[in-house]
Amino acid sequence: MRKITIFDTTLRDGEQSPGCSMHITEKLEIAMALERMRVDVIEAGFAVTSQGDFEAVSKIAAQVKESTVCSLARAVTKDIDMAYEALKQAQSPRIHTFLATSPIHMEYKLKMSPEKVLQTIGDMVRYAKTKISDIEFSAEDASRSERDFLVKAVATAIEAGATVINIPDTVGYATPMEMFDLITYLRNHVHGIENVTLSVHCHDDLGLAVANSLAAVRAGADQIECAVNGLGERAGNAALEEVVMGIQTRKDFYQCMTGIDTTRISTTSKLVYNTLGLPIPINKAIVGANAFAHEAGIHQHGVLANRKTYEIMTPQSIGLLQNQMVFGKHSGRHAIEKRLNEMGYELDKAELDDLMERFKQLADRKRSINDSDLEALVTKQTMYIENGYRLDRFTVNCGNYITSNAVVRLKDGEKLVEAVAIGDGPIDAAYKAIDMLIEAPPHILDDYSIFSVTEGNDALGEVIVRIKSGDKTVTGRGLSTDIIESSIIAYINGLNRLL
Structure with missing residues (x-):
């Protein structure tokens, strides 16, 4: 069965959400959680934008071993050089460079002729290729680009050595049918496209990011760019958990799969929400509090008879545990560590020592401590900045x-x-x-x-x-x-x- 690459951009595009900036230690913790979830590609940041972003990409590149680590770069030599420097310690590095191809962007933002855009794409992809072998090119605002010109832009990037071609719906303008047609058109008209990974990056301005991403997969796209909880510029990106569970639940329809460990979806989602100080919307698909709740009597009756009457996936499939454990001041370290592991949290000795100290303090204030309390204690460790007040x-x-x-x-x-x-x-x-x-x-x-x-x-x-x-x-x-x-x-x- 065809495997879809999951490219996570929580740490780059997700952080561009207003009020969603993260400290470098928080970015590293989220990157490690993404690696444990078996995300294929982690876009760690935009190295050239600031010293903080450069350091974050560098640290993530040095720590992550199982996932490809990627840095965004404009199609200019300075950006590509900075991305390369930040990724030097990565075991599997990727430079992701981009240039707009729509008429409105070329005229008003780039102030470049179509011919100059094609030349720049070729020159910069070739330049990036001298640094790293894995190069992704994104045709920014592809969904509003003229198709014949987009074909030329994509073909130019492939000829210059791009290994991944990304087709973004940058402003969330496309519909699922249009996205399906666009991917089909490119597959039929671009020479050599069968030799590269074809990717999509859909924004949610019209609430269609996930639908557009899945339509692209149906048309033959090999990679989906997404973010945990759908974070991203403006209305956000396609939500990783929705894309993954959409494919997982409807393998029969999409005829493909991902390599994601779905049992880590819940804990990773909570980690991101907690890190950013955002509440989880109760009606959020997959991870919201109501995702597996049933209030209507007829629904409750059906679920009691057979959960499949109203549930198309199980809570356990995203890492939610059905049995609740209750702890108190006499609970032992081993039992708490075992429960945390069951909940998807892996703590080293120092982290567990710190958690046990705070567990004892909480047990003096609370008669009983449940899973939600334990989860809160774990996420509390991400609150503090090292060497801060x-x-x-x-x-x-x-x-x-x-x-x-x-x-x-x-x-x-x-x-x-x-x-x-x-x-x-x-x-x-x-x-x-x-x-x-x-x-x-x-x-x-x-x-x-x-x-x-x-x-x-x-x-x-x-x-x-x-x-x-x-x-x-x-x-x-x-x-x-x-x-x-x-x-x-x-x-x-x-x-x-x-x-």
């Missing part, structure tokens, strides 16, 4: 007849710093005290949200803050059974990302 202790005084005030003490390495402030409520007072202690760039609190992670009066509460500083937006997360403590931790973590 940490909360040491705090005190707040508030009421409806006094002015709220807060005393906050932070750890700055080995040094302790403390401040007192008043404010419009305990959280505002605490945030003002923190602003006195952390010398961050000028910023404003753009958004503040509270979520209950687990159930009950002693539930873990998660606070997510968005902080804006100029054009940059960062996210901070905090987790505690005390919502004020969660709020303080979230704000500290957000400011650490601005430093």
Whole structure:
């Protein structure tokens, strides 16, 4: 059966979503999760855009062993050189270069003639080929390009040595039928296209990214570019979990398969949402809380009789466990490690030591700890920036007849710093005290949200803050059974990302 290559762009296109910037340690953790899920190609970033992106691509290239690691590059020598330098340590590197081919892009953005575009494609693919053997060329805005010219552009890239040809629906303009026809047309008219991997990259502006990607596969595309949870520019990309489970569930129709370990979909999806401080929409296909929920009586009756009456896939197929485990202060390390492994989490000794310490602290506050609590403790490890400020202790005084005030003490390495402030409520007072202690760039609190992670009066509460500083937006997360403590931790973590 034909195997479809899954090319994940969460760390590049996904990070271009407003407010979805990630720290280098977070990018590395997500890259390792993608590798464990057996993603074929990981687009680690756009190396030339910043020193941070270059370092992220370099570190991911050095760490990832099983997946191809890719860097995006415009069709200019400087970009290609930077991509090559960043990918030097990769076991399987790929340079992904692109140039627009639609009339509107060539005239208004590139200000280049069609002849110049073809020449640049040939020159830059050939140049990239002198650096790395695996070269992907993307014809940006391919779905709005004139077909005869697109054929010439693709043929030029193949003649210059491209190993992968990507056909993007850059602005999410195409329909599934149009995407099917476009891929069919290229396969019938481009000489040598049978010798390269034919790829698609679909955006979701009209809500058709997944449908367009699957239509392209039906027409003969070999690779789908997608992102976990559908993250990406504007309305996002095709969602990896939807594309993969679409193929998995309808192998009979698509007559193909992927190499993805689908049992890791749930944990990887949660990792990405938690890293970005985004709630999972309850009706999100595949990974939303309602994906396997049934409320209508007739549905419940059918599912109880036979789950296949209303479920076309099983919760276990994406890594959800049906049996719930409950832990307490007397639970042992081995039992907790075993449960985490069953849930799809692999921790080294140092990470497990840290988690067990926080597990004991939580067990002193909560009578029972369930899977959601354990998952929250695991993801909490990604909240902190190395060498950043940490909360040491705090005190707040508030009421409806006094002015709220807060005393906050932070750890700055080995040094302790403390401040007192008043404010419009305990959280505002605490945030003002923190602003006195952390010398961050000028910023404003753009958004503040509270979520209950687990159930009950002693539930873990998660606070997510968005902080804006100029054009940059960062996210901070905090987790505690005390919502004020969660709020303080979230704000500290957000400011650490601005430093």
